[in-house]
Amino acid sequence: MTEIVRVPLSLREIRLNRTASYLRYGAIINGILAVGILLIGALAGINMPDLFTTTANITLMRYSGTADTALIIVMLIALANLSALLVLMIGVLAQEFWSPLAIWLVVAVNSYLLVVYGFIPALITILAASAAGLTAMMNLSAFRINPLMLKELRERMRGARAFVVMSVYLALMSAFAVLIFLIESNNSSATSVTGALGRNVFRGIIGLQLLLIVFIAPAFTAGAISSERERKTYDLLQITLLPKPSFVIGKLESALSYIFLLLLAAIPLQSMAFLFGGVTQDELIVAFVILVVTAIMLGTLGMYFSTTVDRTLTASVRAYTITFALTVGLPLVLGLVISILNQLFIVDQVNV
Structure with a gap:
């Protein structure tokens, strides 16, 4: 019977694991906080309305809005911190620069949120991330640019496919922007053409970008790992000195980097809306952040199925199924539920 020999961890590995542990504990506490806020909202809706206001005043001290809005903000920030800490944990284990x-x-x-808005739960993330940051500073030499990411990017950009995809992407965006301009300029009056035209062009470009990301992001990542298995090259990657998380992170980074390049290339088209007015700089930034977050979410979804399925076709089908369920099915279901609730509310009002 073969005996498994455990190799003792080096000092570098111990520090990396300790750094990841701090981040993991912070993520767990933020998750518990988000669940607690959700339970508080349920209890307040049943028979404890004062609990709502008290919790809002404690967790978000300098917010001047309503208590329910404050708790929603607290829960969203806690979930954002949860996601950020988990991503950082994987990045530390993968030794990303x-x-x-x-x-x-x-x-x-989080320090800004604590000082400006009185977001007290930020202390959880500040303590966990500070402990992780101090531990990581002791071992800065362990972090480097992912070599697998560099390899994938070089292979992707050397061929003509990357430039063809970008050219087609920008051509579609430009044609759509011109089409919206022609339609709106003919339908709008001379006094209102500028503001309305700028808003409609901006919304159309962002909507088309979002639609293209829904199709592009899963396609770039669904075959990242499964294609290595199909080509029988996955074992070659495993015998390298790279830590296992570096495989997934490197593949994901290379795919997302190209998607971010597509988003950056379309910013001049979005900026055209400034020529007509009706769009602010903040709206442009928020729209870009939404596109980036959507690309990361869908790219990560495709990467998940690529790691759990042996065939690229199966991974792609599952990734697109979940993607369309989230982007099309979920809004339809929510709209149907809201419509039914509104009808029931109207009926109750009429009966009263």
Whole structure:
């Protein structure tokens, strides 16, 4: 019977695991906080309305809005911190170069929320991320640019496919923007053409970008790992000195980097809306953030199925099924539920 020999961890590995543990504990506590806020909302809706206001005043002290809005904000920030800490944990285990800087960025953002808005739960993330950041600073030499990501990017950009995809992408965006301009300029009066035209062009471009990301992001990541298995090259990656998380992170980074390049290339088209007015700089930034978050979410979804399924076709089908369920099915279901609830509310009002 073969005996498994456990190799003792080096000092570098111990520090990396400790850094990841701090981030994991912070993520767990933020998850518990989000669930607690949800339970408080349920209890307040049943028979404890004062609990709503008290919790809002404690968790978000300097917010001047309503208590229910404050608790929603607290829950969303807690979920955002949960996601950020989990991503940082994987980045630390993969020894990504951006991990230490991103840890301190999370600390800075939560410190800002604590000072400006009185977001008391930010202390959880600040303590966890600060402990992780200090531990990571002791071992900065362990973090480096992912070599697998560099390899994938070089292979992707050397061929003509990357430039063809970008050209077709920008051509579609430009044609759609011109089409919206022609339609709106003919339908709008001379006094209102500028503001309305700018808003409609901006919405059309963002909507088309979002639609293209829904199709592109899962396609770029669904075959990242499964294609290595199909080509019988996955075992070659495993015998390298890279840690296992680096395989997944490197593949994901290479795919998302190209998607981010597509988003950046379309910013001049979005900026055309400024020529007609009706769009602010904040709206442009928020729209870009939404596109980036959507690309990361769908890309990660495709990567998940690529790691759990042996065939690329199966991974792609599952990734697109979940993608369309989230982007099309879920809004339809929510709209149907809201419509039914509104009808019931109207009936109750009439009966009263």
